[in-house]
Amino acid sequence: MTTVTTGITTTDQARRADLETPSSRQLARADARTAHNYHPLPVVVEHAEGAWMTDLEGARYLDLLAGYSALNFGHGHPTLLRAAHEQLDRLTLTSRAFVHDQFADFCGALGDLCGKDLVLPMNTGAEAVETAIKVARKWGYEVKGVAPDAAEIIVMSGNFHGRTTTIVGFSDDPEARDGFGPFTPGFRTVTYGDLAALQAAITPATVAVLLEPIQGESGVVIPPLGYLSGVRELCTRHGVLLAADEIQAGLGRTGRTFACDHEGVVPDLYVLGKALGGGIVPVSAVVADRDVLGVLRPGQHGSTFGGNPLACAVGRTVVEMLSTGEHQARARDLGEVLRERLDAMLGRGVVGVRTRGLWAGVDVDPRVGTGREVCERLMERGVLAKDTHGSTIRLAPPLVIAEDDLLWGLDQLADLVGA
Structure with missing residues (x-):
């Protein structure tokens, strides 16, 4: 043929x-x-x-x-395949019950790429979003002083952060949401791109704003110029964490390392996935400074496969490829x-x-x-x-x-x- x-x-x-x-x-x-x-x-x-x-x-x-x-780097990128093959022959899983030789290098490289202190590796994008939600709530109670079980997270209309029960509970897409309730409380939705609506929604119980700097599932919806920097300013002024879901938009897709970079915005939490695994293995992560991610203590969050040796070897190679800017x-x-x-x-x-x-x-x-x-x-x-x-x-x-x-x-x- x-x-x-x-x-x-x-x-x-x-x-x-x-x-x-x-x-x-x-x-x-x-x-x-x-x-x-x-x-x-x-x-x-x-x-x-x-x-x-x-x-x-x-x-x-x-x-x-x-x-x-x-697959930001395409199918079968030789550099990524080589890293995966080399690691496959050595070690693929230990669980976080032990430390392996790829872990520190991956976390250090990704933290440096983001300009943050700490990395919490997970597997899928939805897991990373769930992790960011837990961290934001814990931070709200322990650092901001929000009353127990009263924390609120502001999310955006048209959002897509994954398909777990918690996440679809604050989706406004009927196909994602209908038939899966009851849903987790603690989320307030405002219009994407509307700074006045966001400001009006912030209360003393608000612990975080969770958004996509560009909404991919909604059809590559780009907010008005100045919106992201305005969100950053509101979060800083009101003592609220900014969690940026860069799972689709990040790691080179938009012409910058992160979509937030287009407005010079640095979120409190980067939520990463997809391209971080190079199209070879599922790799995700939440990256933040010590005063945010440091609220987690042993036993409060985890993942059997999160941060496994194969994932770390591939993920570190992805970070190295991005570090050149090419x-x-x-x-x-x-x-x-x-x-x-x-x-x-x-x-x-x-x-x-x-x-x-x-x-x-x-x-x-x-x-x-x-x-x-x-x-x-x-x-x-x-x-x-x-x-x-x-x-x-x-x-x-x-x-x-x-x-x-x-x-x-x-x-x-x-x-x-x-x-």
Whole structure:
């Protein structure tokens, strides 16, 4: 079978129509034996390298999702694979009952990257958010002096911080929230981007403001200029912690190490995940100074796999790669290419575009189709992206994507919407 580096050939399309292909069989098996908590595109990936993925029939797809930013450095980055392979041969798990030789180096490197004293490693992004919630409440009681069980955390409309019961309890997305109550109290929601609403919501019982500096799941929603610095000022003035969920936005995606860097804002707690594991292992962390994270004592929080040797070896390598600034610069430069090409589609099948670095939310004219329909058509052209909320699609290419490949993928979108 003949394949090309720019999508699916006619032969590939014919095979995909055949219900007896390896991919179709895998899709049927997955549909029959797994809980339907996802609605994936009908593609079965067998191999990937850089920004390209290959299915069981050999058809190649350009990955413009990058695992929701978990694959910022692309698939199979040789530096990350080498670090993982070397550690796999030595030690993979001890639990935190013991100290291993990768732990201090990882925590030190990540703390230095963030400019903070302490690191609390976990596994998933949702775990890191839950950790930040616990730390903020503990800090509120022990340091700020909030009455027992009265702590409040202010969150934002349109937020997405994960899918644990506590987190979906303060979501305003019905799909995430409905049917999972009763929910944990202690959260107050205000309009994202509205400083006056935030100020009005702060009370003596407020211990933290939890926000995404850019809301990814909502469609790459960027707050007004000055909002983040305004939130920082309000938190400082009222003695409230600022917890920045940089799980999707951080670690190079927006052209800076952290999205908060665009306004020179330093939060009290960095909440990190996704790209920290290099697309190899789940790694997350909460990073803060000693006067915040120091409220935790042995036995009050933990994780069997959090900070394991393999995670630390890969995570430290990620931090080393970010320390050069190369990937942030690449996201800035290619982000300009992305922005210019998407802006040219406005009024021609696209009704809205929001970009920051190599990250974009694209509102397709509903007459073209829903976000899901657009992503299905892109898949047929050899491009993989993800829809969210109606006719919006998100684009988050790996930061290592070649400019020509990025332009080719955007050309497929432009041709599809009629731009």
